[in-house]
Amino acid sequence: MATDPGLAEQQAPDSSGSAVADRPASPSTWSVLRPLVLRLHFYAGVFIAPFLVVAALTGLVYVFTPQLEQAVYTRELHVPAAATAHPLSEQIATAREVRPGEQVQAVRPGATGTDTTQVIFAAPDLPESYLRTVFVDPHTLEVRGDLVTYGSGQALPLRAWIDNLHRGLHLGDAGRLYSELAASWLWVVVLGGAALWIGRTRRERRARLLLAPEFRPAGRRRVLSWHGAVGLWAALGLLFLSATGLTWSVHAGENVTAVREQLSWETPAVSTELPAAPAGDVGIDRVHAAALGAGLDGPVEITPPADAGSAYTVQQVQRSWPTKQDQVAVDPSSGAITETIRFADYPLMAKLSRWGIDAHMGLLFGLANQLVLAALMLGLLSMIFWGYRMWWLRRPTRGGGRFGRAPERGAWRRVPGRIMAPIIVVAAFVAYALPLLGASLLLFLVVDIVLGARARRSTGV
Structure with missing residues (x-):
């Protein structure tokens, strides 16, 4: 970030012109990094929080769409x-x-005797x-x-509408940039906030407040304790939502897909190629029976052959726990199974990807999953409110100031080169992997430079 000159403390010379003999101990790495992290956390909180609010509110509604869908479309289902x-x-x-x-x-045959068949x-x-x-x-x-x-x-239409509201505000790919920006910054805000809160409680020797917020006295300190403690409780869940949310994003999502391809983390699929063109078609009833005989119980989806030389595919579509995603290929001419892939045999990363996506959507563990997601969204909204509240409480009480003061500028100048160099390298790598994070970080830097220039002009320094 840009800096105002003259903020760094200087060693006072003695009468002979040499430095004072009793120099203070070298500052710890965290003590020099803390002002930089605090300023970054502040900028992200002020400017990215509105995007996080929209994502949290729409996500909170989406969490309970399975129940809404069952209620609204009971005739169809x-x-x-x-x-x-x-x-x-x-x-x-x-x-x-x-x-x-x-x-x-x-085709999705009715999984039970009270379900419709979906063609x-x-x-x-x-x-x-x-x-x-x-x-x-x-x-x-x-x-x-x-x-x-x-x-x-x-x-179905209601869930699809809410899904697209959460994903991109019904604005197409341009709208999806808002959710990508929110997901890109969420992990940065969470990690920075956790580091600041843990460092503060350790410095003040008040470890008991790490996870237990204060109830008194009223004021900024109490708000900070709630902001920090709730943030620490929610940290792992919010990091999970950030990571899984990025897999759906426009720009970062492409990078995630490329990495999965390079490391063979993709979800496997049965081959539908046949050694020879089938002589006929036994029909979808025998194909379904063959899949049931292979153990593909529960809800399944049957996909007809794409062309004259391809097989049917049948895949389980249960995404709750335990996950059922087994799949088979069936020869249309004989009804024989030509290939089987069991979810138990998926590569570990393919399993984690499936579970991560389903947990993000609230499907993996049913109502318990939904309640945890709802608690995370409410916690995030509360932390954003407390963050803005602290900003308001920092405003000048005299002179007509409308907004709170930002943390001091120029923190980066006090970071030693041996620490700053790897930070810059990591930041460049992260900016490449998460382009919107990199672009917005650059914007923050420009804003900080402009604000610093205005401050210098107004003070005449």
């Missing part, structure tokens, strides 16, 4: 139980009558990742609904 069901092929034929001439992209049609006229789904009663062949669905999770 559920049917009365019955003793018998029509063949899957007849259910698909019924759906084709609703959308004649359109391509069936996948999913390609929708080239809709934006990417959007599909059309016809919901069929497997017992009566009644069409229960025809809706636009979104993504691999088959989000």
Whole structure:
């Protein structure tokens, strides 16, 4: 950050012109880094917090969309139980009558006797990742609904709308920059704040306040204790949300994908290639039966062959714990399984990626997962409120000042080169991996330089 001259303390010379003999002990690394971290934390808190507020509020709503979806679309999703069901092929034929001439992209048979079958049609006229789904009663062949669905999770319209609000404010790729900026800075704010809070409690020898905020006396000190203690409680969860959120981002997400490809951390998929073109098609009912025989129970998605030389694929789509994501390829001419991939055999990083995404969405552990995410969002919103409150309490009480004072400028000048050099290298690497973080950090630097120049002009220094 830019600095005002004259802030560094100088050694006072003695009468002979030499430095004072009794020099103070060399400052610790943290003592010279703390002002720099404090100023960065301040800038991020003031300017990035609004983006975090939007992400937290929209995320808080999204967390409970599974329950909202079940309540709003109960007719489309559920049917009365019955003793018998029509063949899957007849259910698909019924759906084709609703959308004649359109391509069936996948089918999700009802997982239980009270679930509808979802026949999913390609929708080239809709934006990417959007599909059309016809919901069929497997017992009566009644069409229960025809809706636009979104993504691999088959989000129905309400959840899809909230999802896109959280992801990009319904502004397309340009809107997604807000969530990427929030995710890019969240881990920086959390780590910086945790370091500052731990350092403060250690310096004041008040370790008991590390995780237990003060209730009295009122004022900035109490607000700070709540800001710091709650932040420390939420730190791991917020770091997790930052890391997993970046996987969906526009620019940083591309870098994450590239790293996964280079390190072979991608999710495996069965091969649909066949040694010879199939002589016929045994039909989707036998394909489904073959998958059930291979142990693919629960909700599954069946994808028809992409062309005349390809196999069917059947994959489990249960994303709660324990995760069921087994998949098989089935030869259309014989109904024989040509390849099987079990989730238990996924590479560790592919499993962690699956679990991380599902936990971020509140799916992995059901209601417990949702409540933890809700608590994290409420905690983040509270910390932002307390942060702005502290800024307000720092405002001058005389002279008509409207805003709180920023931490002192020029902290970087007191950081030794042996410490500053690796910081610059790490910052450059992080800026490359997280472009929006790098660009906004550069903007902070420019703002700081401008503010420093104005301060010097106003004081005449």
